[in-house]
Amino acid sequence: MRDDTPYNQTEEQLLQLQRLLETSDGSGIDDLLAGMDVQDIVRTLESFPGKTRDLLWEFVPEAVVGEVLAEVDEDIRADFIEPLSADDIGQIVKGLDAQDVAEVLDVADDDIRTSVYASLDEGIRAQVEYLHTYEEDVVGRYMDPETVNVKQGVSLEAVQRYIRIHHLLDDESQQIMVTDKDKRLLGTLTLIDLIKQPQEAVIDHYMDEPFTLSDQMKVNEAASILRSKELAFVPVCNREGILVGQLNVADVLEITQDDADMTLKHMSGVSDEEEVFTPIMRSARSRGIWLGINLLTAFLAATVIGQFTEVLDQIVALAILMPVVASMGGIAGSQTLTVVIRGLALGQLAGNNKRWLYNKEMWVGMINGLIWALVVGAISQLWFDNPMITLVITLAIFINMSLSNLAGVLIPLILRRLKIDPALSGAVILTTVTDIVGFLSFLGLATLIILK
Amino acid sequence: MRDDTPYNQTEEQLLQLQRLLETSDGSGIDDLLAGMDVQDIVRTLESFPGKTRDLLWEFVPEAVVGEVLAEVDEDIRADFIEPLSADDIGQIVKGLDAQDVAEVLDVADDDIRTSVYASLDEGIRAQVEYLHTYEEDVVGRYMDPETVNVKQGVSLEAVQRYIRIHHLLDDESQQIMVTDKDKRLLGTLTLIDLIKQPQEAVIDHYMDEPFTLSDQMKVNEAASILRSKELAFVPVCNREGILVGQLNVADVLEITQDDADMTLKHMSGVSDEEEVFTPIMRSARSRGIWLGINLLTAFLAATVIGQFTEVLDQIVALAILMPVVASMGGIAGSQTLTVVIRGLALGQLAGNNKRWLYNKEMWVGMINGLIWALVVGAISQLWFDNPMITLVITLAIFINMSLSNLAGVLIPLILRRLKIDPALSGAVILTTVTDIVGFLSFLGLATLIILK
Numbered sequence: 001m002r003d004d005t006p007y008n009q010t011e012e013q014l015l016q017l018q019r020l021l022e023t024s025d026g027s028g029i030d031d032l033l034a035g036m037d038v039q040d041i042v043r044t045l046e047s048f049p050g051k052t053r054d055l056l057w058e059f060v061p062e063a064v065v066g067e068v069l070a071e072v073d074e075d076i077r078a079d080f081i082e083p084l085s086a087d088d089i090g091q092i093v094k095g096l097d098a099q100d101v102a103e104v105l106d107v108a109d110d111d112i113r114t115s116v117y118a119s120l121d122e123g124i125r126a127q128v129e130y131l132h133t134y135e136e137d138v139v140g141r142y143m144d145p146e147t148v149n150v151k152q153g154v155s156l157e158a159v160q161r162y163i164r165i166h167h168l169l170d171d172e173s174q175q176i177m178v179t180d181k182d183k184r185l186l187g188t189l190t191l192i193d194l195i196k197q198p199q200e201a202v203i204d205h206y207m208d209e210p211f212t213l214s215d216q217m218k219v220n221e222a223a224s225i226l227r228s229k230e231l232a233f234v235p236v237c238n239r240e241g242i243l244v245g246q247l248n249v250a251d252v253l254e255i256t257q258d259d260a261d262m263t264l265k266h267m268s269g270v271s272d273e274e275e276v277f278t279p280i281m282r283s284a285r286s287r288g289i290w291l292g293i294n295l296l297t298a299f300l301a302a303t304v305i306g307q308f309t310e311v312l313d314q315i316v317a318l319a320i321l322m323p324v325v326a327s328m329g330g331i332a333g334s335q336t337l338t339v340v341i342r343g344l345a346l347g348q349l350a351g352n353n354k355r356w357l358y359n360k361e362m363w364v365g366m367i368n369g370l371i372w373a374l375v376v377g378a379i380s381q382l383w384f385d386n387p388m389i390t391l392v393i394t395l396a397i398f399i400n401m402s403l404s405n406l407a408g409v410l411i412p413l414i415l416r417r418l419k420i421d422p423a424l425s426g427a428v429i430l431t432t433v434t435d436i437v438g439f440l441s442f443l444g445l446a447t448l449i450i451l452k
Numbered sequence: 453m454r455d456d457t458p459y460n461q462t463e464e465q466l467l468q469l470q471r472l473l474e475t476s477d478g479s480g481i482d483d484l485l486a487g488m489d490v491q492d493i494v495r496t497l498e499s500f501p502g503k504t505r506d507l508l509w510e511f512v513p514e515a516v517v518g519e520v521l522a523e524v525d526e527d528i529r530a531d532f533i534e535p536l537s538a539d540d541i542g543q544i545v546k547g548l549d550a551q552d553v554a555e556v557l558d559v560a561d562d563d564i565r566t567s568v569y570a571s572l573d574e575g576i577r578a579q580v581e582y583l584h585t586y587e588e589d590v591v592g593r594y595m596d597p598e599t600v601n602v603k604q605g606v607s608l609e610a611v612q613r614y615i616r617i618h619h620l621l622d623d624e625s626q627q628i629m630v631t632d633k634d635k636r637l638l639g640t641l642t643l644i645d646l647i648k649q650p651q652e653a654v655i656d657h658y659m660d661e662p663f664t665l666s667d668q669m670k671v672n673e674a675a676s677i678l679r680s681k682e683l684a685f686v687p688v689c690n691r692e693g694i695l696v697g698q699l700n701v702a703d704v705l706e707i708t709q710d711d712a713d714m715t716l717k718h719m720s721g722v723s724d725e726e727e728v729f730t731p732i733m734r735s736a737r738s739r740g741i742w743l744g745i746n747l748l749t750a751f752l753a754a755t756v757i758g759q760f761t762e763v764l765d766q767i768v769a770l771a772i773l774m775p776v777v778a779s780m781g782g783i784a785g786s787q788t789l790t791v792v793i794r795g796l797a798l799g800q801l802a803g804n805n806k807r808w809l810y811n812k813e814m815w816v817g818m819i820n821g822l823i824w825a826l827v828v829g830a831i832s833q834l835w836f837d838n839p840m841i842t843l844v845i846t847l848a849i850f851i852n853m854s855l856s857n858l859a860g861v862l863i864p865l866i867l868r869r870l871k872i873d874p875a876l877s878g879a880v881i882l883t884t885v886t887d888i889v890g891f892l893s894f895l896g897l898a899t900l901i902i903l904k
């Protein structure tokens with residue numbers, strides 16, 4: 001299939017670049033990339049397979065190389081960095097903020113990291129080293145360690161002057177932190193209030209009581225809080241209540257979107273890192289694990305079928321209808337699973353509302369189970385004209401769909417209690433259960449009712 | 453399963469409220485809700501089934517009833533509004549901004565909407581009516597129609613004074629719009645620059661060239677652009693280039709998160725509206741459609757099996773191994789599908805990089821197909837000790853997994869060309885294909901090789 005109609009402006013840029021690559025028009029590529037912002041360049045690099053990407057990397061305007069490197073996908077960043085010396089990297093990260101430098105150094109070797117540390121400005125180095133004290137999956141690693149702090153009792157006008165004199169505020173700043181002498185956070189002042197309120201007033205009057213996150217909180221938990229509270233800016237404090245950084249809107253978007261992507265990928269057995277243009281061998285390897293797990297569960301289901309060779313041998317129609325039972329249960333269960341995983345992500349499930357949910361899903365399972373059992377029964381009666389088979393499949397569909405819905409609630413809740421991410425393994429466990437229950441009920445009933 | 457350990461602070465609030473409800477402690481509930489912000493109250497209401505939710509609704513502090521109503525899930529909002537008169541609603545929406553009023557009136561009857569319109573302040577009414585001229589799925593419906601506009605050539609200081617005198621900027625403002633006399637957008641000025649740059653300077657010096665969205669752009673397309681450009685604020689213009697509104701960070705979060713949720717739900721056959729606490733009958737009905745479609749495809753697969761009764765009759769082991777072939781193909785295909793759907797959402801697939809992708813997926817499919825075909829072959833040899841069966845299943849797994857990976861690329865690309873959302877029906881079409889190819893190759897090869 002060849003299709004050159006771009007669906008939007010981002011795809012149009014992509015097509016334009018492909019044409020320039022085909023004609024080896026180097027200065028055309030230079031011009032095109034020079035007209036792009038950092039995000040466009042990042043997306044473009046991520047939209048090409050390895051070789052072309054390495055070629056394009058050479059065309060990235062020098063002024064934004066550092067930012068592009070910090071923003072691009074981790075795997076790609078590692079590829080770009082690999083051939084570079086510590087000097088090259090030190091040159092590239094010059095002028096980047098601490099967050100970006102930390103991102104770049106994350107994928108560098110230990111000895112390169114040490115020599116780049118040495119070449120950094122004092123202030124940035126301390127911040128980068130501080131960020132690197134955090135584990136990769138906690139809020140502290142995602143935060144901006146640079147905040148604008150002022151003390152109580154000063155006027156808005158004084159704050160504005162202070163900002164101008166010291167060249168504070170960067171592109172992402174949203175709030176001013178009001179702290180005591182130990183850097184304990186007392187309140188926050190939005191830039192909006194800083195502008196719109198009477199300038200002679202003291203900040204204390206317009207200070208908001210801040211909602212803060214702990215620097216040690218896991219990012220997936222933070223994602224669910226940020227999403228449910230619709231926050232776009234949060235101060236981050238350590239265990240002693242000392243302000244250590246802030247999550248700006250870009251950090252918040254990164255945290256919540258990574259989390260949503262991960263849920264989607266986990267539910268279909270794709271690893272976190274895989275993107276469209278991940279190289280062949282890397283993709284094959286990372287998907288292999290999931291295929292292996294699936295193989296185990298598929299053979300588990302096959303073993304169940306293996307117990308019923310006698311009845312299968314006698315009535316071949318059972319082999320034909322078998323997948324229908326498993327498939328209806330699988331869909332019913334995964335509908336429930338999706339809704340429950342979402343509810344857990346939003347923090348909606350606690351205490352006795354879970355009981356309501358079991359009850360609901362049992363009823364939904366039984367209602368849909370009954371309706372579709374009758375439909376399937378009618379079809380199989382028309383097809384095979386055998387009332388025994390019809391009775392068996394009708395009962396089996398009803399049983400499997402009802403139990404699948406309950407499994408869709410139970411599995412994620414149990415997984416979470418075991419501290420396993422329900423999105424990661426919920427789907428595969430669920431399908432195993434619905435397959436086994438489906439085959440067991442269908443072939444078991446057939447043995448009981450038809451063989452007798 | 454009963455489990456009363458809260459996993460985080462949002463769940464702790466929920467448990468606390470449940471205890472208050474159990475002991476009918478009305479003033480306790482009052483106190484708890486009074487201490488919550490709007491987002492907490494919304495999440496709490498969404499975390500209870502219908503009856504309890506209606507009870508809690510009565511406890512929502514009067515000052516925030518309007519905001520809560522505007523923020524809460526659409527289905528729930530409709531339930532809350534249903535018993536209210538136009539007067540009640542007029543009272544509730546008093547003081548809300550145009551976006552919130554429009555949200556509330558979206559779910560009201562036509563005649564109620566008309567009488568509420570009449571009761572609104574002139575300025576808000578015009579804005580609400582303007583928002584209602586947009587279709588539900590375009591950017592115009594999500595935007596904030598109120599922007600802060602200034603003309604070129606004035607100093608930063610003058611802009612600040614102008615804002616204070618006219619009480620401009622609301623809680624979500626991020627940028628000032630610089631427009632000409634026809635409201636055509638010339639540039640934007642961030643609040644950050646407004647504060648940090650020399651106050652006597654003219655805004656023209658610090659004006660950014662804005663990236664804008666069209667008011668008629670579909671929201672799912674907007675979501676992919678906002679995500680790939682990591683934008684948290686965008687001016688919205690109409691076809692004539694006139695500024696008509698802006699997307700604030702909350703609007704951006706809403707658009708991108710709704711889109712991510714929808715992809716997840718669509719991929720598992722759950723409708724957009726369904727949440728954990730959607731009532732039983734509504735859930736059963738909305739999931740029924742998907743179950744019906746799945747039934748059709750399951751019977752399609754069954755029909756394929758039905759063509760091979762002769763060989764199934766002779767070798768019952770085939771019935772046992774059949775689901776393994778289908779299942780391995782299904783997982784391989786859906787891994788590819790997920791990666792491709794994500795690539796499409798990020799605008800990474802256009803022109804000839806699609807050819808690279810076919811190539812990649814073909815190789816990944818063949819590599820993993822070969823490995824797992826050999827593994828499955830070995831297991832089935834150990835199990836059934838029949839070289840014919842081993843040969844058949846080894847070939848079938850290899851064929852099905854290779855083709856499934858190609859189907860995982862082709863299906864979403866074809867669907868998009870037909871202007872169908874690949875996330876919506878991609879998974880069900882894919883499973884149908886992998887099931888049919890699996891059964892056909894496995895039973896077909898068995899007929900050819902074993903029956904001869």
